[in-house]
Amino acid sequence: MAVxxxxxxxxxxxxxxxxxxxxxxxxxxxxxxxxxxxxLADGLPRGVLHEVHAAAGADIPAASGFALALALRASVRxxxxxxxxxxxxxxxxxxxxxxxxxxxxxxxxxxxxxxxLVRVRDAEQALRAAxxxxxxxxxxxxxxxxxxxxxxxxxxxTRRLALRARESGVTMLLLRMTDRPMxxxxxxxxxxxxxxxxxxxxxxxxxxxxxxxxxxxxxxxxGRTWKLEWDHESRSFRDFAPLSRAVVPVPSGRTVAQGGGHxxxxxxxxxx
Amino acid sequence: xKGAQRVSxxxxxxxxxxxxPGLTLADARxxxxxxxxxxxxxxxDAALLExxxxxxxxxxxxVALDGPDGLVLxxxxxAHLFGGEAMMRARLATHLQGxxxxxxxxxxxxxxxxxxxxxxxxxxxxxxxxxxxHVAPLPISALGLSRESVTGLSxxxxxxxxxxxxxxxxxxxxxxxxxxxxxxxRTLGHEDVRIVPxxxxxxxxxxxxxxxxxxxxxxxxxAFGLLIDDLSSMLEARGAGGRVFEAAFFRADGAVRRILIExxxxxxxxxxxxxxxxxxxxxxxxxxxxxFGFDLIRLAVLRLEPLAxxxxxxxxxAVAEEEVADLVDRLVARLGRDRVLRxxxxxxxxxxxxxxxxxxxxxxxxxxPMPAPPLxxxxxxxxxxxxxxxxxxxxxGPPLRFRWRRVLHEVVxxxxxxxxxxxxxxxxxxxxxxxxxxxxxxxxxxxWLFRLGLYDREPGPPAWFLHGxxx
Numbered sequence: 088m089a090v091x092x093x094x095x096x097x098x099x100x101x102x103x104x105x106x107x108x109x110x111x112x113x114x115x116x117x118x119x120x121x122x123x124x125x126x127l128a129d130g131l132p133r134g135v136l137h138e139v140h141a142a143a144g145a146d147i148p149a150a151s152g153f154a155l156a157l158a159l160r161a162s163v164r165x166x167x168x169x170x171x172x173x174x175x176x177x178x179x180x181x182x183x184x185x186x187x188x189x190x191x192x193x194x195x196x197x198x199x200x201x202x203x204l205v206r207v208r209d210a211e212q213a214l215r216a217a218x219x220x221x222x223x224x225x226x227x228x229x230x231x232x233x234x235x236x237x238x239x240x241x242x243x244x245t246r247r248l249a250l251r252a253r254e255s256g257v258t259m260l261l262l263r264m265t266d267r268p269m270x271x272x273x274x275x276x277x278x279x280x281x282x283x284x285x286x287x288x289x290x291x292x293x294x295x296x297x298x299x300x301x302x303x304x305x306x307x308x309x310g311r312t313w314k315l316e317w318d319h320e321s322r323s324f325r326d327f328a329p330l331s332r333a334v335v336p337v338p339s340g341r342t343v344a345q346g347g348g349h350x351x352x353x354x355x356x357x358x359x
Numbered sequence: 360x361k362g363a364q365r366v367s368x369x370x371x372x373x374x375x376x377x378x379x380p381g382l383t384l385a386d387a388r389x390x391x392x393x394x395x396x397x398x399x400x401x402x403x404d405a406a407l408l409e410x411x412x413x414x415x416x417x418x419x420x421x422v423a424l425d426g427p428d429g430l431v432l433x434x435x436x437x438a439h440l441f442g443g444e445a446m447m448r449a450r451l452a453t454h455l456q457g458x459x460x461x462x463x464x465x466x467x468x469x470x471x472x473x474x475x476x477x478x479x480x481x482x483x484x485x486x487x488x489x490x491x492x493h494v495a496p497l498p499i500s501a502l503g504l505s506r507e508s509v510t511g512l513s514x515x516x517x518x519x520x521x522x523x524x525x526x527x528x529x530x531x532x533x534x535x536x537x538x539x540x541x542x543x544x545r546t547l548g549h550e551d552v553r554i555v556p557x558x559x560x561x562x563x564x565x566x567x568x569x570x571x572x573x574x575x576x577x578x579x580x581x582a583f584g585l586l587i588d589d590l591s592s593m594l595e596a597r598g599a600g601g602r603v604f605e606a607a608f609f610r611a612d613g614a615v616r617r618i619l620i621e622x623x624x625x626x627x628x629x630x631x632x633x634x635x636x637x638x639x640x641x642x643x644x645x646x647x648x649x650x651f652g653f654d655l656i657r658l659a660v661l662r663l664e665p666l667a668x669x670x671x672x673x674x675x676x677a678v679a680e681e682e683v684a685d686l687v688d689r690l691v692a693r694l695g696r697d698r699v700l701r702x703x704x705x706x707x708x709x710x711x712x713x714x715x716x717x718x719x720x721x722x723x724x725x726x727x728p729m730p731a732p733p734l735x736x737x738x739x740x741x742x743x744x745x746x747x748x749x750x751x752x753x754x755x756g757p758p759l760r761f762r763w764r765r766v767l768h769e770v771v772x773x774x775x776x777x778x779x780x781x782x783x784x785x786x787x788x789x790x791x792x793x794x795x796x797x798x799x800x801x802x803x804x805x806x807w808l809f810r811l812g813l814y815d816r817e818p819g820p821p822a823w824f825l826h827g828x829x830x
């Protein structure tokens with residue numbers, strides 16, 4: 088055990104040395120969840136490439152939601168002045184997971200007008216569009232969502248993206264649909280899967296909850312998993328503790344019981 | 360008479376030996392046994408005329424088609440660029456004859472006079488104000504009247520336009536309609552009428568002509584760069600910027616290639632314009648082919664908007680907006696207008712109509728009030744919804760389990776129903792009501808399901824669909 092602790096301490100020292108050479112590291116963004124932010128020290132750096140992996144094909148919506156939340160956190164640089172987010176999405180994804188829906192984006196706490204959506208046919212176009220966007224410092228974040236495991240997105244391509252992102256300070260978020268590790272120069276690699284949410288009154292699904300595992304982290308935090316919940320009102324993550332609040336299991340379909348602290352839940356009429 | 364094959368057009372040689380359009384093919388064959396016949400192809404004729412019309416854009420931007428075999432060019436204010444009307448006519452004739460075409464060209468004060476003279480007269484240039492004298496000897500069919508009117512006028516002994524012009528107008532109008540008088544006035548040059556050009560009239564044009572066609576890529580790029588500079592300074596002098604630009608490359612052999620770019624905001628910056636055109640040219644599926652070279656390159660602004668000279672602001676806010684607009688323009692030039700989008704929300708409770716996309720270069724839509732509090736709507740939505748098998752309590756309980764894409768999902772949390780009826784002013788009568796449920800399965804994946812139709816109250820058995828996915 089002592090050896091392992093030594094190794095991870097050494098890694099942190101090395102990461103500290105490395106971080107000094109990262110100009111992007113001067114600016115960071117936090118997740119908003121006290122537990123995760125405490126361990127990530129000063130949050131995640133802007134102007135670098137982060138990767139978000141879906142744990143399985145069916146987890147793409149969760150991974151997209153998590154990445155969009157990260158993009159939102161990264162794009163708010165000054166007090167409440169969110170910069171535009173460019174979302175590059177390959178057409179194939181529309182048939183796999185459905186087309187993006189503006190009210191759903193708004194439901195996550197983003198202003199849909201903040202997003203510029205670029206639809207591309209293939210991974211080459213996606214890379215080129217993302218490469219152009221990475222040179223535009225006025226953007227808050229770029230979300231690159233290719234389909235499958237494109238060959239074009241190799242080590243060289245990701246390095247090019249990362250270099251451009253470093254120059255401009257734009258945070259790049261690469262969404263991958265596979266849990267297989269691909270060659271890349273990403274600073275962090277997250278694997279995301281959804282968690283059963285803390286239900287609201289009457290057993291309604293609650294705020295989106297994720298289990299985010301750091302598969303790669305230069306600061307030596309790889310392997311760590313955080314359970315996070317996204318709060319669309321404060322536009323931040325919070326630590327997810329599903330059992331910390333009293334949950335009365337109410338069979339779904341019954342009228343709403345007295346909601347404990349959830350005044351935003353509107354009782355619905357039992358129709359029929 | 361029906362079903363007979365007729366001659367629709369004849370070559371000059373055939374005309375010389377007595378064949379004429381309208382003759383039946385059998386008669387023509389009887390006269391000339393070794394007649395060479397080709398099927399009449401109106402579509403190909405129309406395409407050729409369009410191509411010639413494209414080529415004629417080099418003389419004036421105002422070109423209109425006239426019937427299946429004619430073109431009208433409005434050369435008001437253009438003739439002096441080509442050495443006067445007679446010189447321009449001669450040059451145009453030489454140019455088109457060089458492509459193997461036969462033509463009759465007339466320059467006259469009104470389109471109708473020119474048309475009548477070209478089709479029924481000798482051709483040439485009609486001096487200003489002398490249209491009436493020139494068209495007087497033409498037959499009345501030159502007016503383009505209906506067959507009945509022509510027959511009626513001929514029976515009355517009125518054979519030429521001059522005869523008609525000498526008569527008082529009122530009885531003619533009473534017998535043949537006001538249309539006759541209008542045509543007569545226009546043909547005589549008493550009344551002018553504007554033609555309807557095929558293309559949008561550009562707001563601003565810069566062009567270069569080359570005595571010797573240029574074909575090398577470097578030359579074309581160099582010339583194009585100079586054109587952009589010209590146009591930019593023109594726009595600056597006007598205090599305007601362009602939103603839609605068109606570059607037209609006129610090839611020496613008559614083919615014309617047009618490249619269109621659009622910008623998100625009025626622009627006149629030569630560097631960014633050059634970059635946008637380069638993006639567009641790189642993205643062309645069939646590249647610009649100089650063939651035997653271009654002899655004219657024209658750059659036009661099709662849509663102009665005021666653009667005051669901007670002072671770069673110190674806070675950097677305006678600069679940031681400019682940078683994003685530049686990026687959008689570049690992506691639009693490369694990927695197309697319908698691929699760089701912004702979200703748009705409509706005031707509708709039908710989830711399929713509530714949201715859509717708008718090109719990022721389009722003007723922003725009127726702000727739509729956000730539904731408050733935010734209704735639970737999925738991040739991604741399927742169009743059309745996917746049919747699923749679901750097990751649910753009758754009549755309106757949430758699904759307990761459902762099968763989608765061959766995978767069985769156990770529902771642990773559910774919310775609903777949110778009942779959404781079809782918008783009666785949009786849809787047909789009898790469209791079933793939808794009961795939406797937000798459900799979560801045992802793995803935490805969240806779905807938006809609906810049941811189409813109500814038990815007992817609406818006809819047909821209700822069916823279940825999956826409409827969207829939540830993060």
